[in-house]
Amino acid sequence: MKHYNIPVFISHFGCPNSCVFCNQKKINGRETDVSLEDLKNIIDSYLETLPKNSIKQVAFFGGTFTGISMSLQKDYLEVVKKYIDAGEIQGIRLSTRPDCISDEILKQLKKYGVQTIELGIQSLDSKVLSATDRKYDEGVVENSCKLIKKYEFELGIQLMIGLPCSDLKSDYETAKKCLELKPDIARIYPTLVISGTELQKMYLRREYNALDINEAIFRTKKIYALLETNGINIIRVGLQPSEDLTAEGVILAGPFHPAFRDLVENEIYRDFLFEIIKKEKKLDIEVNEKNISRIVGQKKKNKKEFSPYFNLKINNDLDKYKIKVNGKLYERSDILKRELKE
Incomplete structure (x- = not known):
């Protein structure tokens, strides 16, 4: 309700x-x-x-x-x-x-x-x-x-x-x-x-x-x-x-x-994707359509930064806060905990 x-x-x-x-x-x-x-x-x-x-x-x-x-x-x-x-x-x-x-x-x-x-x-x-x-x-x-x-x-x-x-x-x-x-x-x-x-x-x-x-x-x-x-x-x-x-x-x-919260969310996902691309040199992403804005960023900031590696596919079978990158499934907690590393 x-x-x-x-x-x-x-x-x-x-x-x-x-x-x-x-x-x-x-x-x-x-x-x-x-x-x-x-x-x-x-x-x-x-x-x-x-x-x-x-x-x-x-x-x-x-x-x-x-x-x-x-x-x-x-x-x-x-x-x-x-x-x-x-x-x-x-x-x-x-x-x-x-x-x-x-x-x-x-x-x-x-x-x-x-x-x-x-x-x-x-x-x-x-x-x-x-x-x-x-x-x-x-x-x-x-x-x-x-x-x-x-x-x-x-x-x-x-x-x-x-x-x-x-x-x-x-x-x-x-x-x-x-x-x-x-x-x-x-x-x-x-x-x-x-x-x-x-x-x-x-x-x-x-x-x-x-x-x-x-x-x-x-x-x-x-x-x-x-x-x-x-x-x-x-x-x-x-x-x-x-x-x-x-x-x-x-x-x-x-x-x-x-939309300050959105900016914070965008940056958290940007940090997460940056760590992956440094190691794997590609970003084949699957997300629920409700999570796209967090991944892409305001004015497509994240997508533009990670182009041409950035490939996005909608998969509504995934939970809203889960994301699959290069075939690996990540929980919301996986993404957030990266921000807490000293």
Whole structure:
């Protein structure tokens, strides 16, 4: 059964932290910008168009949901709970900070049908956390993840590559440490310089160098392979190209691409094919048609690079993630593990 999110973007104006990459505004006297009536209207609008026979979750994104007051959290949750009780929605997911988790908060979330909690971990490198003004340490993250697992929520982690003071090693070491937290799902975001942030000022003062697209792909692909080979479901790679994000003047620098995940996948398969062609000097490839784009690459990049050795044949008897090259069958794990070689 297909899954759909009903996204509700709740800013947290009362957030006590000002992370350098965040552009949320401070508005005195207001906790957030979505009224209870707004929430109801958003849900009703989506329910009119989403298939009846599907799994639907209300997804509170955009801010630090558990950082707002307990009473306002309860008000939001009560609105959604009525739809859950009526069978129109199957649950709730939300994103928040590691330092905004407690027993009291989790008990309330459980009571009202929250199923998934995603933590914006971003990094577990102390220098990076300090440089980005996150105001928590690795121990806070570990304790929050343990609590979330204790209450049997699905645990999600959000990682950012290319933050100030990070490098390839620190980004990868963060991902390795995250394996110990036993997350169920993950998102990987390359850092972008967004207008109105402290990072913009750092960038303009030349105190921060944004990653280019090639470096971002290079850093991401190894983390991507590590998480997937350890059974973590990667639900997004790269920021979604929303209207707010793609408006002129919003992104000042950084590796934004509307199909960033595809670029990472293309490069992983490119590395795999390159190793084979070095040894065997030919590429007779059989793949399921659903896997062709990963093999060929965007704008046929991989096909052009490996021409004239590149011979591709569709074989829909193969599983989507399996590939046969020069008569040998390779599993998805075979391809990913090549990225993890030191």
